[in-house]
Amino acid sequence: MKAHLELQGITKQYGEKKAVDGLDLKIPKGCIYGIIGPNGAGKTTTIRMIMNIIVPDSGTVLFDGNPVDNEFKNRVGYLPEERGLYKKMTLKEVILYMGRLKEASAKDINANMDIWLTRMKLIEYKDKKVEELSKGMQQKLQFITTLIHDPEIIILDELFSGLDPLNIELIKNVVLDLKKQGRTILFSTHVMEQAEKLCEYICMINGGKKVLDGPLSDVKSQYGTNSIHLEIDGDGSFLHTITGIESVTEYTNYYELTVSDSVQTNDILKTIVDKVKVKRFERIEPSLYNIFIRLAGGEEALKVDASAGEGGIR
């Protein structure tokens, strides 16, 4: 795998705490690469080091084999998790200013501006002030400012937070189009379902260290096919008492079970059928969410706190 963007053992320490600890990553050209991890895992610090906003204590970030410098900033579009725009400027002014800061020519920016504004359904607000937009609209505007200079690499931190399904669909399609055009997209999130739907490669970091890395399909098969998707009518609180079930993750409408290799799944099904009405029982690849919990919280977290309702809704 030839890396477009490569992180070599980058480390950043704040006081006693190592925010990022010897992280290695290889991001191939033209893919959607997911960086996942719990809050405070070091995702934002990693991205800031890629962007050369902060300098690593040790290690290097290479772009096409060369260390990143300030010129590299012009070739990246970065949508930070914490968004913000100049409220008093008009949409036109903001887009132009952000584009100019990436050293794109005013001519190119103006040529692209209307196309993007139309696509994001913001064209009639072009001369309005940013503060007049709704929050969702401001998000879309921010997305435009990220892309206006036609970047080769696009870094999207928590892209979909605060968007309604219509806008999520709109923006997701743009992201997929960008990938088709051969852009490299770095997608950072703690919402596993999004990463699972969009990303071809996944890297999971926790406590500043990489705990998992590779193509999504490899990652999943690495964690085996001993996961079971179960939908039942009634209370499933007895599930974890069944011999051979290692863990139970409860979602709103279904359960995800992890079973030990030594056990026949048919035996488990029989036990369940005796107690409740089964609507669906399917052997599946483990969800990223499940892997995430196992790695980030350890097996203990999965066993003790199996009621992962919130994540299930997302």
Added chain:
Amino acid sequence: MNKFLTIFKSEYSQVVKKKSFIVGIILTPLFMIAISILPAYFASRDVAKSTTYSIVDLDGRDLSDRIVESLKRYKLESDSTIESYNLKEIYRLSANESDSLKELRFYLDSLIQNKALSRYLVVFPNAELTDSVLMVSKSMSFKTVGRYNRRISDILTEKRLENSDISMGIDTVLNMTRRIDVIEESPGGKSKDFMTTYFGALIFVFIIFGSVMGFGQILMRSVIEEKNSRVMEVLMSSVTPFQLMMGKVLGLGAANLTQVGVWALLGAGLFFMRGSVDISSQVAGIIFNPVIIVFFVLFMVVAYIMYSTLFALIGSICSTDKEAQNFIFPITMTLMAPVFLMMYIVQQPDSLVTTILSFIPVLTPTMMMARINLAGPDSFAFSDPIILEAFIGLFVAIIFCIGLIWLTSKIFRMGILMYGKRATLPEIMKWVRYK
């Protein structure tokens, strides 16, 4: 460089396009004229054209009549702008009628309260020996009191001379004992008086103070706002902290210079039309001294860069305006130091204390400006100690600025990415050491 220019232009145009900028251009000079010239103008001017007075005479001789005569002459001797003093009544009492005196004074006090009378004098018995004449009034105009002092002193002297055995004519003696005001000049033969020197020096300090505080705080707020709105994160993915900081400092500096430039043009216009506008040539001579103007521009630019860098530093370590306000007070005090010390500086422009103070970099621009104004140099010759000191001061201040910019850039790059809480001193020290 491109990015710096983009920020520079954006910061400049954002400020210059604001209505407050235009209003500031017009109002600030008016305000400065108001605070620096008007009080002196009113103090030196007669408050009323004509006031009334009464005399309570306990002496019983002709002292009161002489005072009345003397005050009448005032109108004739002086030009017409001076107020005239009109006698209302002379009350003659004997010295032992203390109850009537009490009553009379009570009555006269009430007249003054009701504005029916401006003032009254009480001439005590044998006033020329006891030196006791009392004046009761609500208004304490320096000029009026001065005139009464002079007139009454002369009359009492006259009386004393009459009682002595000097053979010369009384008028001759009075003429020989007259007092004069010394004419003040600075080295080089330029005439000046205290008021013009004092306020001339203050005007420049005020302009530096006003523009540095004004634009410095705009800069500080814009940094805080960019932190709060999280624009900072986006900006940092495009530019370096140093580019951002310098773009802001110099962009707003250009706006500042634009404003001062407009004032300079207004001032030049005023100078050339001074025939039709009533400015004393002394004030004009101090303000429009080319040597002073050159130093003023240099020191203003240095003061602006120094303090706006400080404001950028404050903005970067604070997350709300309120937190930042704590830092404004010491900065205000530092910039205003020459104003508080002006009375001393005017009297001791070259003392050791003044000289040392004017070489403390944060004080240099305003202190040196005040001192240069007092010295009023004619040329840039280094043989004039103030010119040499001013250039050394400028050099010291520039070195200090460079150090400050270096230090601030170290703190700024970390501070701007820290949201929600103010940085502590140990944290800031650590940032300086980060590579």
